Amino acid sequence: MVQTSAKQPAARKERIDVSYDYAVCAWARHFNVSEKRVKEAVAAVGDEADRVREHLQRSRSPERPSSH
Numbered sequence: 001m002v003q004t005s006a007k008q009p010a011a012r013k014e015r016i017d018v019s020y021d022y023a024v025c026a027w028a029r030h031f032n033v034s035e036k037r038v039k040e041a042v043a044a045v046g047d048e049a050d051r052v053r054e055h056l057q058r059s060r061s062p063e064r065p066s067s068h
């Protein structure tokens with residue numbers, strides 16, 4: 001009888017590699033932001049996708065300033 005370990009493998013953290021334009025473009029589409037914002041977020045919080053997502057959600061502001 002084969003015993004299985006109760007431990008689950010550690011979740012693999014997704015990384016955003018800003019050195020590849022196609023990767024930045026794909027992540028920008030995923031987060032629904034500009035490629036520039038993806039690069040800025042990676043510069044601010046590192047390349048872990050979860051941290052970038054949190055940063056983008058916290059700093060979400062309208063693309064255009066209001067006309068008030």
